[in-house]
Amino acid sequence: MKQAALQRTHELLKIKFEGIKFTIEMERNNRLRFLDVFVNKMMDGTLETCVYRDETHTDQILNYNNNHPMNHKKSCVQTLFKRAETHCSTTELRKKKENYLFRVFQNNGYPRNFIKRSLKKKTTQQQQQREQATRRVVLPDIQNISELTTRLLFQKGIVVAHKPNATLRKLISRPKDNQDKTKRNNVVYQINCNNCNKFYVGQTGRKLCTRIMQHNAAVRRHDPLSLISIHEDQEGHKFNMENVNISAYGDTKHGREFLEAWYSTADSINRCIELDPMYAPLRAKDQLLHRNTQGEPNIGFTSQGARNCWESDQQRSQAGTQRGQQQRST
Structure with missing residues (x-):
């Protein structure tokens, strides 16, 4: 599309939909950014893609020493490496991006062994056990306890998702006026x-x-x-x-x-x-x-x-009830 026609189309969109703000991204030096993908047009006319990183990005991610569930940190590793795998069109670009991600995670406190363990694919048996789980529950995250609870409940067919206890929303967010406590x-x-x-x-x-x-x-x-x-x-x-x-x-x-x-x-x-x-x-x-x-x-x-003890007590009680029902049925 010619540049004049492109500008005309942009103006028509702004006139037609006044309540929506439209922006236009122009190609520069045979390069174009599309969402989080950076598209580069090669000399032979082929397109080469890689992950786009904003110039103002500070390489700050979820720090490993933060009091967040371990699954959240694993998901952070898996998500960014998965994006490098899907967005980079060549092996060379993918390797370059993976090396960059290793440096970023290590600068944010992630041990190299933890990064490698997080990237290991689950076995077929683990995936089948997760799909056959009878229940899924959400529990608050308690350091050094949540991982053990997850493993024990997983053996009973219960998949556990964890949520952080301390959040900025709880500390500083007050969307409503303080209510009289007697009410x-x-x-x-x-x-x-x-x-x-x-x-x-x-x-x-x-x-x-x-x-x-x-x-x-x-x-x-x-x-x-x-x-x-x-x-x-x-x-x-x-x-x-x-x-x-x-x-x-x-x-x-x-x-x-x-x-x-x-x-x-x-x-x-x-x-x-x-x-x-x-x-x-x-x-x-x-x-x-x-x-x-x-x-x-x-x-x-x-x-x-x-509250954490109450929820875990409820989980044990429900797990015991399920075991009793299974024993009676057999």
Whole structure:
């Protein structure tokens, strides 16, 4: 197409579709960029293609030391090398691009052995096992635990995908104004005693303010079934109903009860609720983080450690149920 006709076509498109901005990429020195492909017209009229890299590209990719799931890092390696394989039209260009990618990944902390392992193709048996998986679940990524969980669940026919816990969206994104915490529902809350180190942990699916009103009513009538009322009557203390802390959120009653048990320690006035001893290290770490955030007013704290344990506990329970059903069927 002649350049004059090309410019005329461009003008007609802009006139016809005023709401769309059209740009035009012209050929320069027998070279043309098309999306992420760089097309080069050779002297004999043939076309040679390779991967296009923007001039402002800084060679910064997902760093190997970042707290991201390992599968994400493997996918990053596989995607860029796959693009070099599909976009480069000659072996020479592909080798040149692969050497460049090796340097980029190593500059971003990737071990050379990890890059080579990521590029190994899966065996036919692994692909068949993945296709025959009965369930697919998404779990938060926990360093040194997620890989083991993935392998164990994969043996049971469950494919696991991981998502990062800490993201910029969670840290800085606030699309809505802060809601009054007493208006929130599906919460696990903590009420501290003003006169000692005791506290009460409860859960409710309704608004928190409604549950606080019920506690106040139970204290006024000295309800013998209310743990808060019993503590105030026996010790002569007073609970701080004006500043109730939200410890966690749970969409289901079973999940909130698990989180309630998670926060019911020796200093709580709750009736004894035992948890599996394997949760002790994560529980201690999570409660330390929770205490460090108590001074932040009107900010609900979501226990990611407790939620991770709850989700993994659910996975084990479901896996046990499936094994029981399979045994009964055989």
